Amino acid sequence: MRSTDDRIRITYQLTLREGETPDAKAREVALEQTVELPDGCYPPQIEERIVGRVESLEQSAAREWKAIISYHPELVGAEVPQLLNLLFGMISMKLGILITGVDLPRSVLRTFPGPQFGIEGVRSASGVVGRPLLCSSAKPVGLSPAELAEICGALARGGIDIVKDDHGVTDQTCARFRERVERCSEAVANVNVQTGSRTLYFPNITAPVSQVQDRVEIARAAGCRGVLISPFLMGLDAVRWLAESADLILFSHPTLAGTFFHSRHGVAPEVLLGTILRILGSDGVLYVNAGGRFPVTEAECMAIHANLRRPIDGVRTAFPVPGGGVDVERVPHWIERYGVDTVFLIGSSLYAQSDLERASRDLLASVERHCSTEA
Amino acid sequence: MRSTDDRIRITYQLTLREGETPDAKAREVALEQTVELPDGCYPPQIEERIVGRVESLEQSAAREWKAIISYHPELVGAEVPQLLNLLFGMISMKLGILITGVDLPRSVLRTFPGPQFGIEGVRSASGVVGRPLLCSSAKPVGLSPAELAEICGALARGGIDIVKDDHGVTDQTCARFRERVERCSEAVANVNVQTGSRTLYFPNITAPVSQVQDRVEIARAAGCRGVLISPFLMGLDAVRWLAESADLILFSHPTLAGTFFHSRHGVAPEVLLGTILRILGSDGVLYVNAGGRFPVTEAECMAIHANLRRPIDGVRTAFPVPGGGVDVERVPHWIERYGVDTVFLIGSSLYAQSDLERASRDLLASVERHCSTEA
Numbered sequence: 001m002r003s004t005d006d007r008i009r010i011t012y013q014l015t016l017r018e019g020e021t022p023d024a025k026a027r028e029v030a031l032e033q034t035v036e037l038p039d040g041c042y043p044p045q046i047e048e049r050i051v052g053r054v055e056s057l058e059q060s061a062a063r064e065w066k067a068i069i070s071y072h073p074e075l076v077g078a079e080v081p082q083l084l085n086l087l088f089g090m091i092s093m094k095l096g097i098l099i100t101g102v103d104l105p106r107s108v109l110r111t112f113p114g115p116q117f118g119i120e121g122v123r124s125a126s127g128v129v130g131r132p133l134l135c136s137s138a139k140p141v142g143l144s145p146a147e148l149a150e151i152c153g154a155l156a157r158g159g160i161d162i163v164k165d166d167h168g169v170t171d172q173t174c175a176r177f178r179e180r181v182e183r184c185s186e187a188v189a190n191v192n193v194q195t196g197s198r199t200l201y202f203p204n205i206t207a208p209v210s211q212v213q214d215r216v217e218i219a220r221a222a223g224c225r226g227v228l229i230s231p232f233l234m235g236l237d238a239v240r241w242l243a244e245s246a247d248l249i250l251f252s253h254p255t256l257a258g259t260f261f262h263s264r265h266g267v268a269p270e271v272l273l274g275t276i277l278r279i280l281g282s283d284g285v286l287y288v289n290a291g292g293r294f295p296v297t298e299a300e301c302m303a304i305h306a307n308l309r310r311p312i313d314g315v316r317t318a319f320p321v322p323g324g325g326v327d328v329e330r331v332p333h334w335i336e337r338y339g340v341d342t343v344f345l346i347g348s349s350l351y352a353q354s355d356l357e358r359a360s361r362d363l364l365a366s367v368e369r370h371c372s373t374e375a
Numbered sequence: 376m377r378s379t380d381d382r383i384r385i386t387y388q389l390t391l392r393e394g395e396t397p398d399a400k401a402r403e404v405a406l407e408q409t410v411e412l413p414d415g416c417y418p419p420q421i422e423e424r425i426v427g428r429v430e431s432l433e434q435s436a437a438r439e440w441k442a443i444i445s446y447h448p449e450l451v452g453a454e455v456p457q458l459l460n461l462l463f464g465m466i467s468m469k470l471g472i473l474i475t476g477v478d479l480p481r482s483v484l485r486t487f488p489g490p491q492f493g494i495e496g497v498r499s500a501s502g503v504v505g506r507p508l509l510c511s512s513a514k515p516v517g518l519s520p521a522e523l524a525e526i527c528g529a530l531a532r533g534g535i536d537i538v539k540d541d542h543g544v545t546d547q548t549c550a551r552f553r554e555r556v557e558r559c560s561e562a563v564a565n566v567n568v569q570t571g572s573r574t575l576y577f578p579n580i581t582a583p584v585s586q587v588q589d590r591v592e593i594a595r596a597a598g599c600r601g602v603l604i605s606p607f608l609m610g611l612d613a614v615r616w617l618a619e620s621a622d623l624i625l626f627s628h629p630t631l632a633g634t635f636f637h638s639r640h641g642v643a644p645e646v647l648l649g650t651i652l653r654i655l656g657s658d659g660v661l662y663v664n665a666g667g668r669f670p671v672t673e674a675e676c677m678a679i680h681a682n683l684r685r686p687i688d689g690v691r692t693a694f695p696v697p698g699g700g701v702d703v704e705r706v707p708h709w710i711e712r713y714g715v716d717t718v719f720l721i722g723s724s725l726y727a728q729s730d731l732e733r734a735s736r737d738l739l740a741s742v743e744r745h746c747s748t749e750a
Contacts, residue, residue, distance in 0.1 A: 032668075035515035036541060041726040042515050050517035074547050075516065081581050081608035082545055085630055089543070089608070092633030093669045093699075140410035140417050141450065142425035166411060168464070170457055172449050206456050209584060209616045233456035233464070235610025241584045255460055258467030259634040259641060266634060293407075294468045324468075351416040 007070040009055065009103040010087065014065045015096035015264045022065040026054045029097060030069050032090045050075070066100075078111035080237035080280060087276075088260070088267050099267045102275055109279060109315060113243040115250075117226075117283045118316025119309070119341055122249055125225050126161045127198040131371040132335055133343040134159070134364060135321060136350055138184060139166035145175045149183035151356065156191035156199040158360020162343065163188055164228050165204035167253045171211075177203075178218050185222040202251055206230040212238065216246050225249055226283070232256035236280060243281025251321065252282040269300050274307025277318075284319035284343055289334070292325020298337065305338060319343045328363045332370040340371065382445040384430065384478040385462065389440045390471035390639045397440040401429045404472060405444050407465045425450070441475075453486035455612035455655060462651075463635070463642050474642045477650055484654060484690060488618040490625075492601075492658045493691025494684070494716055497624055500600050501536045502573040506746040507710055508718040509534070509739060510696060511725055513559060514541035520550045524558035526731065531566035531574040533735020537718065538563055539603050540579035542628045546586075552578075553593050560597040577626055581605040587613065591621050600624055601658070607631035611655060618656025626696065627657040644675050649682025652693075659694040659718055664709070667700020673712065680713060694718045703738045707745040715746065 014025050027039075030052030035042050052069040060066045076082045091097050117125070126133060138151040148169070155163045165184070171177040181203040188201040205215040205227045212234075219227055226249030231239050233256055242250055254273060260266040267276075269287065277285045285308055288294040290301050305320045323345030326334065331344055346363060353359035389400050402414075405427030410417050430443040451457045466472050492500070501508060513526040523544070530538045540559070546552040556578045563576040580590040580602045587609075594602055601624025606614050608631055617625055629648060635641040644662065652660045660683060663669040665676050680695045698720030701709065706719055721738060728734035 034543070035517070036543065036722070037515055037726055038723050041723060043518070046515055046517045050515060074549065075543070077545065077547055079545060079583055081583065081605065082543070084608050085543060085581075085605065088634070089605075089630035090633075090699075092631050093629070093636065093663050093671075094633070095670055140412055140421055140425060142410070142421045143418070168409070168411065168450070168457070168460060170452065170454060172452055174449065206460075208454055208456065208612050209610070210620075230456065230460065230464075233459050233610070235584070235608070235613065237583050238610065245585075254468070255464035256467050258465075258469070259463070261468065262637060262640075265637075288468050295470055296468075324465075347411070348413055348416060351412055 006073060006105045006107050008073055008076065008086070008105065008108060009068055009070045010099060011101035012067045012069065013060065013098040013100050013264070014067055015098075016063045016065065017096060022057055022059070022067070026057050026065075026067040026069065029067070029091055030054055032094070033086055034071065034075065036090065073105060073108045076108055080112070080240050081235075083276075084236060096264055098262075098264055099271055102271055104279065106313065109312070112240055112279050113281045114279055114315040115281055115283045115318045116243050116247070117249045119319050120316070122226075122283055122319055125249060126200055128161055130340065131367055132340050133161040133319070134360075134367065135162040135164060135343050135345045136160045136360065137164050137166045137345070137347050139169065139347065139351075141166060141168045141172060142174055145180040145183045148175060148180055149187040152184040152201060153187040153191055154357040155360050156188045156197065157195065158357040159197065159364035160199060160360050162200045162202060162226075164202040164251065167204055167206065167228060167230050167255050169204055170206055177215055181218055181222050181224070185224055189223060200225050202226045202228050202249070204228040204230075206233055206253075212242075216242070216248065219248065226251060228253055230255050231277065236276065239277060239280040239282055249283045250281060251284040251286060252277050253286050254288065268303070270303035270307045274304040278308050279312075279315055282318050284321045286321040286323055286345060288324030289322035289326050291330065294324050301338070305342075309341060317341075321345050323347065328359070328366070331363065331367060335367070335370055381448060381480045381482050383448055383451065383461070383480065383483060384443055384445045385474060386476035387442045387444065388435065388473040388475050388639070389442055390473075391438045391440065392471060397432055397434070397442070401432055401440075401442040401444065404442070404466055405429055407469070408461055409446065409450065411465065448480060448483045451483055455487070455615050456610075458651075459611060471639055473639055474646055477646055479654065481688065484687070487615055487654050488656045489654055489690040490656055490658045490693045491618050491622070492624045494694050495691070497601075497658055497694055500624060501575055503536055505715065506742055507715050508536040508694070509735075509742065510537040510539060510718050510720045511535045511735065512539050512541045512720070512722050514544065514722065514726075516541060516543045516547060517549055520555040520558045523550060523555055524562040527559040527576060528562040528566055529732040530735050531563045531572065532570065533732040534572065534739035535574060535735050537575045537577060537601075539577040539626065542579055542581065542603060542605050542630050544579055545581055552590055556593055556597050556599070560599055564598060575600050577601045577603045577624070579603040579605075581608055581628075584609075587617075591617070591623065594623065601626060603628055605630050606652065611651070614652060614655040614657055624658045625656060626659040626661060627652050628661045629663065643678070645678035645682045649679040653683055654687075654690055657693050659696045661696040661698055661720060663699030664697035664701050666705065669699050676713070680717075684716060692716075696720050698722065703734070703741070706738065706742060710742070710745055
């Protein structure tokens with residue numbers, strides 16, 4: 001994760017097409033992502049300081065090469081848009097270039113806030129120790145604030161630790177942001193008072209640039225400790241901005257991120273969701289789990305976890321939040337695979353049962369039973 | 376482009392995998408992009424109002440079907456992040472779903488500003504009639520403000536109509552934003568005074584959310600009439616926001632957009648760059664041209680032009696700006712193909728010549744010669 005000298009190191013899997021050579025393709029990336037000019041059409045001092053440096057190049061399969069290219073951190077400065085640009089800007093429009101690793105030097109890492117709460121801070125806010133956290137969404141879009149609040153209450157009474165808005169629920173006329181957040185927050189707070197539980201409610205503050213600050217303030221005034229955002233809809237700098245300014249737990253939703261995930265071209269999920277979203281400041285990162293309704297492998301999930309939870313100097317760890325078709329019956333299996341430092345996001349398989357509160361309570365009981373047997 | 380009833384219509388090319396049926400796949404899209412719940416796990420009134428409606432479904436090739444699904448505009452509201460979410464949010468993580476068309480009803484179109492200047496406004500600012508405009512970039516990143524200003528001056532003296540920053544040049548320590556913009560703008564203004572020309576200088580204001588407004592103000596104070604932004608680095612709502620608030624010509628750069636462009640999964644370039652960037656407020660849209668250093672076909676370019684320049688009620692047309700390896704020698708050919716309402720962005724093939732001013736002057740002369748022969 002951390003580069004030892006003061007350079008950014010990016011690892012690429014290059015797939016060669018007819019007529020391409022590995023050296024030329026690696027050099028093409030190094031030029032396209034920096035000077036955007038052909039070899040030599042720039043002053044000589046630029047070559048040394050600015051053009052990417054091909055550090056290593058080795059064959060990994062037929063037509064497939066692993067390249068490591070290093071870059072001067074000045075290219076990024078402290079700007080998230082330029083980090084994205086350096087990672088995959090113009091080469092996104094080429095073919096056969098997959099980013100499989102990013103190592104940032106301390107000089108770059110320290111310009112981004114990282115998680116403000118991290119796994120420890122989220123556990124502390126929820127009061128849950130020794131087991132994974134359970135999360136569910138109030139849905140679908142189209143319900144009224146009263147209807148959504150009723151769902152939030154049922155999930156809280158059932159013992160769900162984090163009740164969040166669905167990521168498609170924002171400020172629609174059927175449920176305007178302020179009224180919805182106030183009602184849902186109140187419904188959860190009432191359950192907490194009645195039962196002594198500590199369920200958190202995270203509203204979705206994904207919004208046009210000019211309205212994000214208002215929604216943060218409404219969420220805080222309603223007593224929310226955290227929020228949901230969709231960085232790929234808002235721009236990834238929103239994570240950095242909110243981590244620096246909002247004093248709220250940030251859970252990042254992956255909607256639209258699939259544009260990056262192709263087998264031979266793009267940015268690998270563990271880099272984009274595991275490394276990048278964490279260093280920018282996500283306390284939890286949602287992703288679509290294997291075995292659900294999306295074509296994802298368990299190995300990809302494990303790689304995301306590794307990058308969210310591995311030690312990085314001065315950067316807190318972040319919760320992996322698998323969702324997208326996690327079945328209640330299979331949660332004990334996933335605890336075995338993923339460990340207790342996981343937030344399980346369960347939606348459809350709770351909603352498929354007629355009584356949401358009871359379904360939630362059964363789920364929590366099975367998780368507690370599993371974790372106490374384990375311990 | 377405009378939907379006749381008040382619904383959003385999205386056209387998909389669905390590629391079926393083993394075991395998939397067209398009806399089930401279309402219904403899956405309609406559910407995933409709205410309620411995110413399996414059939415029936417939501418109140419019945421939601422089915423009618425919220426779930427996407429499969430309007431038509433027809434086979435277009437072996438294993439390939441064309442589906443049109445319509446959606447209630449309430450899902451988007453007036454929010455760009457939700458427009459993106461509805462277009463390609465969660466389905467981005469599935470396979471074999473390509474968006475080939477988007478029709479927005481007037482109720483949605485009127486919530487977005489559209490181009491504030493458009494083709495007419497940009498022509499009027501530059502004073503160019505009867506021929507395409509010529510654009511070039513001051514580059515590469517790594518040069519000092521004085522060096523970049525010298526390049527801007529040379530391009531302006533050579534008669535380039537729009538001199539812009541390279542999209543990788545932002546606020547690096549080697550050329551901080553304010554000093555660079557002031558110097559480059561002054562260099563171009565001086566040439567305009569000396570020669571009576573009207574070259575425009577567009578600085579790149581792509582920046583972290585919290586700094587965009589400052590950069591707009593610096594650019595305006597320096598006398599700039601327009602700016603360059605990279606919507607895919609900043610979040611697409613930046614286009615809407617700046618079109619509504621900045622009173623500057625907006626040229627949108629495609630860096631990172633290639634994540635959407637895959638042959639059987641994604642959002643087609645003519646939809647993303649042609650339709651979406653235009654309706655949000657771009658006055659010019661840069662894209663990588665066929666025959667350059669990116670794998671793009673001429674048909675894709677023509678489709679982008681068609682969507683930028685076709686009549687849409689109440690939405691100005693926007694300039695197509697082909698770049699990414701347009702050779703000076705081939706410009707007359709591209710004028711034939713693309714017509715005069717085009718801005719040609721020429722970089723490498725000017726820089727490959729030793730005298731940038733002379734290379735620019737030769738280019739302008741060949742364009743003027745070509746267009747006067749035509750007329």
